[in-house]
Amino acid sequence: MKLVKVHVTLKEGVLDPQGKAIQGSLSRLGYDHVQEVRVGKYLELKVEDDQHIEQQIEEMCRTLLANPVIENYEYTVEEGVTS
Amino acid sequence: MKLVKVHVTLKEGVLDPQGKAIQGSLSRLGYDHVQEVRVGKYLELKVEDDQHIEQQIEEMCRTLLANPVIENYEYTVEEGVTS
Numbered sequence: 222m223k224l225v226k227v228h229v230t231l232k233e234g235v236l237d238p239q240g241k242a243i244q245g246s247l248s249r250l251g252y253d254h255v256q257e258v259r260v261g262k263y264l265e266l267k268v269e270d271d272q273h274i275e276q277q278i279e280e281m282c283r284t285l286l287a288n289p290v291i292e293n294y295e296y297t298v299e300e301g302v303t304s
Numbered sequence: 305m306k307l308v309k310v311h312v313t314l315k316e317g318v319l320d321p322q323g324k325a326i327q328g329s330l331s332r333l334g335y336d337h338v339q340e341v342r343v344g345k346y347l348e349l350k351v352e353d354d355q356h357i358e359q360q361i362e363e364m365c366r367t368l369l370a371n372p373v374i375e376n377y378e379y380t381v382e383e384g385v386t387s
Contacts, residue, residue, distance in 0.1 A: 222339070228346055243347070246368055252360060254352035256305065263311055263346035264326070269337035277335060285329055 223268050224299040225278055229287045230261035262286075274298060306351050307382040308361055312370045313344035345369075357381060 231237050240258040247255045264286060268274060278296050287294040314320050323341040330338045347369060351357060361379050370377040 230346065230348070240347075243368070247364060250364075250368065252364055254354055255349055255364075256352065257348075257350040259348045261346040261348070263313065263344040264323075265313070265342045265344070266338055267340040269339060271337055281330060281333075281335055281338075285326070285333065 223270060223274060225264075225266040225268055225274075225296055226299070227264040227266065227278070227282060227286055227294060227296040228261060229264070229282075229292050229294045231259060232291055232293055235291045261292075306353060306357060308347075308349040308351055308357075308379055309382070310347040310349065310361070310365060310369055310377060310379040311344060312347070312365075312375050312377045314342060315374055315376055318374045344375075 237259050239260045243260065244255055244258040247253075247258070266278075268278075271277065275298065278298065282294040282296065283289055320342050322343045326343065327338055327341040330336075330341070349361075351361075354360065358381065361381065365377040365379065366372055
């Protein structure tokens with residue numbers, strides 16, 4: 222079993238209203254030295270061992286986990302997770 | 305300026321319907337060797353330099369960014385981001 226960690230983030234230049242809202246809330250709470258907030262997704266997948274795992278993760282990211290038009294994705298594959 | 309990277313994840317034992325839905329979709333797309341999907345948030349904050357930054361990030365996580373009852377959070381503070 223492998224543990225795959227995927228980060229999905231908005232591309233630079235894409236507006237992030239959720240991040241803006243969080244920044245506004247932080248500012249109202251007194252944390253006004255926070256200049257920018259960007260929000261992304263973080264996914265952890267437990268995947269059975271497979272020799273094509275990297276290629277499959279790449280496909281999953283492109284087709285379902287991220288929207289490649291507006292989002293970037295990065296992943297790492299870690300060994301030896303016990304289910 | 306510092307770059308703070310925050311990971312917010314559901315605690316173990318807390319149900320993750322979004323993760324379940326993604327796993328179901330992956331399975332229908334043919335990726336049925338994915339055993340489990342857990343979805344979390346990933347936030348990037350640009351914060352002005354401050355000597356109490358770690359303490360403030362800790363407070364922000366507890367009060368706004370995460371729900372400590374059902375979520376765990378982790379963060380790293382990186383140096384030298386140009387705004």
